[in-house]
Amino acid sequence: MSREIDDLQLIDRVLAGEQNVYAQLVERYKSYAFTIAFKVLGVRPDAEEAAQDAFVKAYHNLGKFNREAKFSTWLYRIVFNTAISMRRSRKMTFQDIPETVAAQGHDTEKTLEKSDKERFIQMAMARLSEADRVALTLFYLRELSLEEIGAITGMPANTAKVRIHRARLRLAEEMKTILKHEALLL
């Protein structure tokens, strides 16, 4: 049985009044929902709050879910929009995101290398537009197809594809500039 059919059966049971069945859908998608929120917000407590808000919103809108789409895509779109709204309401900038780097406090050379790498990526990402950053973030998760990224971000698949390609090239240029600058400082 495919996961999509299984999702629809669970949704039907929730709509029929078996409220607690919704926990199964939460369990199934919480990791990616949280990951998307974390990629947008960069702070674990905020990401957790946004992902939970998104699941609650999805629950209350379950009756409006279009069964021709994948539940995961619909849910991730809600997660994405909730996280974006939260980031805007808290006026966070991409450079405010410290946790992915700061969370690795071990002094091993490997970790330092990794945190340097992540710092450079964050610096380069911060120089892109918000739409580009978000599209790239979803793309590099490697879980979602271009069509799904388009559906989540509200863009046609072709527009999403072009945006992602261009954003990757811009990111490459920014990375080159940053790495050249860092090399000069050494």
Added chain:
Amino acid sequence: MSKEEDDIRLLEYIDGQLGAEDAAQLHRRLENEPELKTRLRELQALNAMVSDRTVEQPSASFTESVMVRVNQYPRGAASPIRRGIMLLAVLLATVGLASWLVSIGMFDNTSINVNSVMFGNDTSRFSLPSLTFDGKILVNVIIIFNLVVAFFLLDRTVLKPWFQRRSRLNY
């Protein structure tokens, strides 16, 4: 072919999205164009650096927290907003009726003597200083009080739950 078109083709090659014929053509160009080959290496390095398949895990109590919130506002439960609106409507209807009665002069020449109301005429030996209320003023005070209560109700039982509900439903 422009530099951007070349770059996009290289990205498609890296992603494995290039058809066999296009890939073969690109291989031929890569053998003859060192600059293109260097660019491919750059983009491959970036791709390896940025690709992040790490799936983050939320807290252990994540599902439980969601379900607590879901159970707090079950689907199809009687809306507290509707109850608030009903209560508000009754209150406003009462205020409207009282205002109409005041406007037609129903309470114009009425007064209430607190002494006679509380103790009656037979208990005059305990009579207090005479306290008389103008009926019209009394009804107006009651109307104002009801309007304050109505405003409070509007805020607590209609507007606040409505905004909370809207934030739950909007996505």
